[in-house]
Amino acid sequence: MSLEEALDKLLETTSNPDKQASLKEKGAEWKAGVVWNGSEGTITTTAMPAEEAPNWDAVLRLWGLDPEKFSVVEPVLFNAWGNPDTGLNRQWKGKVVQKFQGLEVDLEELEKEIKRYKPNAKPKVFGEGALCVVLSDWQIAKPDGDGLRGTIARILKSIDDVEVRIKELRKLGRPINELIVLWTGDSIEGCVGHYAQQTFGVELDRRDQIKVARRLLRDALIRWSKYFPSVRVVAVAGNHGENRNSSGKSYTTLNDNDDLAIVEQVSEIFEANPETFGHVKFAIPTDKLSITIEVAGWVLGITHGHVAKMSGTVEQKIKRWLERQALGRQYIGGSDVLVSGHYHHFRSADWGGCLWLQAPAMDGGSEWWEQMTGESSEPGVLTFCMYPEKRVADLEILS
Numbered sequence: 001m002s003l004e005e006a007l008d009k010l011l012e013t014t015s016n017p018d019k020q021a022s023l024k025e026k027g028a029e030w031k032a033g034v035v036w037n038g039s040e041g042t043i044t045t046t047a048m049p050a051e052e053a054p055n056w057d058a059v060l061r062l063w064g065l066d067p068e069k070f071s072v073v074e075p076v077l078f079n080a081w082g083n084p085d086t087g088l089n090r091q092w093k094g095k096v097v098q099k100f101q102g103l104e105v106d107l108e109e110l111e112k113e114i115k116r117y118k119p120n121a122k123p124k125v126f127g128e129g130a131l132c133v134v135l136s137d138w139q140i141a142k143p144d145g146d147g148l149r150g151t152i153a154r155i156l157k158s159i160d161d162v163e164v165r166i167k168e169l170r171k172l173g174r175p176i177n178e179l180i181v182l183w184t185g186d187s188i189e190g191c192v193g194h195y196a197q198q199t200f201g202v203e204l205d206r207r208d209q210i211k212v213a214r215r216l217l218r219d220a221l222i223r224w225s226k227y228f229p230s231v232r233v234v235a236v237a238g239n240h241g242e243n244r245n246s247s248g249k250s251y252t253t254l255n256d257n258d259d260l261a262i263v264e265q266v267s268e269i270f271e272a273n274p275e276t277f278g279h280v281k282f283a284i285p286t287d288k289l290s291i292t293i294e295v296a297g298w299v300l301g302i303t304h305g306h307v308a309k310m311s312g313t314v315e316q317k318i319k320r321w322l323e324r325q326a327l328g329r330q331y332i333g334g335s336d337v338l339v340s341g342h343y344h345h346f347r348s349a350d351w352g353g354c355l356w357l358q359a360p361a362m363d364g365g366s367e368w369w370e371q372m373t374g375e376s377s378e379p380g381v382l383t384f385c386m387y388p389e390k391r392v393a394d395l396e397i398l399s
Contacts (some may be wrong), residue, residue: 030091034063043072043096048125050080050088056136065096072096075352129387131169133162133224136341136382137361139240140213142189142202145364148203152212154362158381159220161398165383166227169394176385179228180295183219184359185259185304185342187213206258214262218269221280231280235263236291236306238341254287290325290332298388301335305358306340307365311377314343319358336391345377346397355392356397357382360399 026268032046045054057067076094130202138155141148171175180365188209204212225231241259242250267282285291290303308317318340326333337355344361370376380399384392 011246016314022376031089033101034096040097041093042092043094043211049093050090054092059092060096067145069099070096071099073123077353079194110209121205124383128296129165129174129176129385130180131176131179131228132182132295132300132339132384132386133360134182134184134339134341134359134382135217135220135358135359136182136184137186137238137344138213138216139186139189139361139363140216141202141209142363143203144367147364149175151362152216154379155216155220158362158398159216159223160343162220162381162383163227164394165398166224169385172394174385175229176393178230178232178294178295179224180300180386181231181233182234182302182339182359183217183233183259183263184238184302185236185257186240186341186361187217187259187262188240190240190242190258191246210258210262210265214265217262218266221270221277223278227278232283232293233267233280234283234291234293234302235260236285236302236304237289239306251374254289260275281283290330292331292335295337296391297384297388298336298391299334300337300339300386301332302339305340308340314347315349315356318358319349319351322354322356337386339382346380346382357384357392357395362396 010255020344030044032044032169034041034043043059043065045059056072060067060070060072072094072138074095076092078090078092080088080090108120119387123389140151142151146153166176166179179262188206190206190209197360202382221231221233235257237254237334241261242259243256244250263282263284267284269281270277283291283293289307290301292301294300305318308321310317312320318338322333322335322338325331332338335354339357339359341359341361343358344363346360347356347358349356350388360377360380362379362381364379365376378399380397382395382397384395388395
């Protein structure tokens with residue numbers, strides 16, 4: 001092996017991310033047909049040239065529905081894929097409802113039907129799914145609130161709480177056969193460059209911050225991985241993990257980030273013991289601030305959140321950023337579920353094509369932010385499940 005080859009091997013990222021999923025790939029996965037949910041449903045066309053619009057009456061007849069009795073209403077979505085030079089394909093998906101035909105109700109028969117109803121003793125099972133655990137904004141060594149010791153106490157408790165949650169979901173009959181651990185950044189506080197008082201107040205130096213975060217993540221994965229045949233750890237970089245100079249500016253690369261270095265170190269620990277931890281895989285991006293993976297047939301994307309530089313509320317910032325990513329045909333723009341950190345409080349929004357989940361933090365809060373705005377938020381760990389038939393379910397914040 002030449003010196004150049006040896007150097008390349010030493011510098012390579014040890015764990016490459018899963019093949020990223022995008023709108024281009026997802027388009028072809030839409031299943032044509034009609035799916036009913038009570039009195040309404042979703043109708044999906046077969047693939048057609050992108051320049052053509054669907055004739056919904058013809059589509060309804062294709063799937064055995066009379067246009068005199070059924071209609072397609074908003075929202076109507078489409079998904080395009082292919083090569084613009086050779087031709088794009090497009091599928092359309094819309095909401096189908098039954099037209100009002102007049103009210104004819106047999107109250108006597110309805111009463112009999114109610115009496116015949118027997119509750120299902122078995123819990124509803126959505127399908128082969130995954131439990132997602134979001135480890136967000138630990139900021140190890142941040143002095144605010146109850147400081148370093150309070151943060152570590154919460155993280156240790158959360159390791160127990162996740163284990164309890166796994167057992168609860170299994171008792172409910174949820175088929176969570178995979179664990180997805182989302183590492184959304186800001187795992188350590190850093191030492192300089194994020195705000196004026198940081199260096200004066202930080203409780204550990206950089207090496208010890210990394211050491212504590214690495215060991216906590218390692219111990220959590222050892223505990224949780226025994227419950228699943230498949231575990232994936234998916235990481236993105238936060239702003240507190242950046243390598244900054246004395247002026248407070250990140251001056252190397254997007255890849256040079258302590259949040260990613262911690263996960264990379266843990267991955268090497270697990271890879272050294274393939275007999276016990278061969279089922280634990282790691283996805284670490286290179287020079288990117290977001291990543292997508294496929295979970296239960298859905299596209300799950302994560303980013304720290306500091307990338308959203310637009311003005312407005314947190315939701316407006318993230319939504320505008322995601323819209324631009326979609327317009328730029330970036331992988332993250334095709335997310336069915338988007339998870340972000342950075343903003344230290346739980347929030348969610350259903351934007352139709354994408355469900356956004358903003359994760360709470362685990363640090364002791366921010367005295368500066370509370371004095372400026374009067375706002376504070378509860379720490380916690382965001383957990384949720386993803387199933388083929390339901391992109392997000394069984395959401396629980398462990399605190």
